[in-house]
Amino acid sequence: MRRILSYMEKVKGKSILAPLFKCLESMFELFVPLVIAGMIDQGIRKENVGVIWHSLFLLLVLACIGCLTAVIAQYFAAEVAMVVGKSYRRDLFHKILSLPYKDYNALSASSLITRIGPDIFQIESTVNMVLRLLMRSPFIVVGACIMAFRISPGLSLLFFVVLILLSFVVFGIMALTMPFYKKIQISLENITRKYRENIMGIRVVRAFCQEEKEEEEFREKNQNYTKVQIAVGKISALLNPMSMLLIQLGLMGILYFSSKLVNDGRLFQGNVVALTNYMSQILVELLKLANLIILMVKAYASISRIEEVMERKSDGESESKGISTKPYEKVVQSNPAQDGKKPGILMNYLSFSYDSGEERALSDISFSLEEGESLGIIGGTGSGKSTLVSLICGFYRDYEGEIFLWGRNLREYSEQELRESIAYVPQKAVLFSGTLKENLLWRKKDANDEELWKALEIAQGKEFVEAKGEGLNLSVSIEGKNFSGGQRQRLSIARALVGDSRLLILDDSSSALDMLTERKLRSALEEYQGKKSLLVISQRVSSIRHLPKILVLDQGRLIGVGSHQELLEHCSVYQEICASQKQGKEE
CATH class of the missing domain: 1.20.1560.10 (ABC transporter type 1, transmembrane domain)
Structure with a gap:
């Protein structure tokens, strides 16, 4: 009242x-x-x-x-x-x-x-x-x-x-x-x-x-x-x-x-x-x-x-509760640069559950990623891949353990700082009614047409957009229903590529692409990446096997870290995933 x-x-x-x-x-x-x-x-x-x-x-x-x-x-x-x-x-x-x-x-x-x-x-x-x-x-x-x-x-x-x-x-x-x-x-x-x-x-x-x-x-x-x-x-x-x-x-x-x-x-x-x-x-x-x-x-x-x-607390108002009491090493708390390399992502004993009393979605996750490095994350359905990314993006703040981004504790970042630093493409490609240009300008409102076309080119969307004959004024219906699943994914990736970011996250966002288009996208992203960190989540080995570091998750636990070849030799779960998809050693 x-x-x-x-x-x-x-x-x-x-x-x-x-x-x-x-x-x-x-x-x-x-x-x-x-x-x-x-x-x-x-x-x-x-x-x-x-x-x-x-x-x-x-x-x-x-x-x-x-x-x-x-x-x-x-x-x-x-x-x-x-x-x-x-x-x-x-x-x-x-x-x-x-x-x-x-x-x-x-x-x-x-x-x-x-x-x-x-x-x-x-x-x-x-x-x-x-x-x-x-x-x-x-x-x-x-x-x-x-x-x-x-x-x-x-x-x-x-x-x-x-x-x-x-x-x-x-x-x-x-x-x-x-x-x-x-x-x-x-x-x-x-x-x-x-x-x-x-x-x-x-x-x-x-x-x-x-x-x-x-x-x-x-x-x-x-x-x-x-x-x-x-x-x-x-x-x-x-x-x-x-x-x-x-x-x-x-x-x-x-x-x-x-x-x-x-x-x-x-x-x-x-x-x-x-x-x-x-x-x-x-x-x-x-x-x-x-x-x-x-x-x-x-x-x-x-x-x-x-x-x-x-009366519910907003995202910025709700501070984390029940923070882990595990002792953190000094080197982890300060997250320093090592060998002259800049720090990127660092996790230490990260645990999380969606509701108190429920089984943990993630348990004791610890790994590091240097700035400009690429990382792949793979695991079965429900293994915690998307949950891990949601925590990195700051969507949930009530986790146990610590997350460091570029030398600072994630809890010290404001929501605006995180959104500007991270370009995120979710599993489900979401577009909004209006024009293609309006959708692409979400990250950077003053981006010029050249930047937008460059993002479309990297995301492998330029060709089909030009084919429709309307250019950046191409009409987008509610939820992008006038595009196919693969086209929506490519447009979502293009939207994330517009503007400056320090970390690009692709959360299984190429699942609807054919192998050839995905290969072209991967090559374009490697040229685009530069000093930006790239984090790719996928259920397909072919999407992450080329990355220098891969995390293997199983039931919320980290059970393997390394390159494709290293995991093939030492990680049984990764071997099973590769065998099920007939993905072996590089020829």
């Missing part, structure tokens, strides 16, 4: 004016029954045409002023709601981008989509209605009771009785429906997740003829959502008829008792009309207030879900 108030502070004037104008509108509305009563008693009953015309003119003025104040209030309320929604959505999006990787594992994509979409829309709607009704409805209810008391203190007691009974009905129904609203959002989240999975994996669904199965699962989730909504609807449906019943009973009581007062000459017919109008105003405003409180309960559920994300 404090966050919403801070957003409203940006439009403080309009946040105050909106409810004030609604109260002003309510005040004019409360005078209408009195004017009508005067017109009936002083004009129609006494056949005074002047009073009738005067009353009609006064009603017209009240209607115009009320309409004007209502429009102004609703304009201000809508603008404040839009500012709150925009600010909340912006901050939530920024927070999502800054979350540590482990939080993405805990929060699914569909959950985040639901929070930044329907949940924030719910908050916008509630802020709008709160500014319009939170002061207006109680103002009219209290004002109508006061006006009724001025007309007839005795009959006004009936107002209070009806008001108390209505409050029991309204708040009782609300208390019954409140627990359902969080369930509704969770059910909607499940529908979003299923829908997203099927859209993203539509080819797989069709390839395995699973349309009926997926339709059945979606129908089940949809029915669960519908059941909760119907349960809430059945309870909420009691609100209007029960409220109307109480109001009608109240009106019957007013007509019954007022008829006796009129017959005795203690009350005029116009006063009876005014009393019934005030009773109707109370009904309408109480129903509005009930709906507003229901909206606020829904918004509270949405706020709690969004704040769950906002």
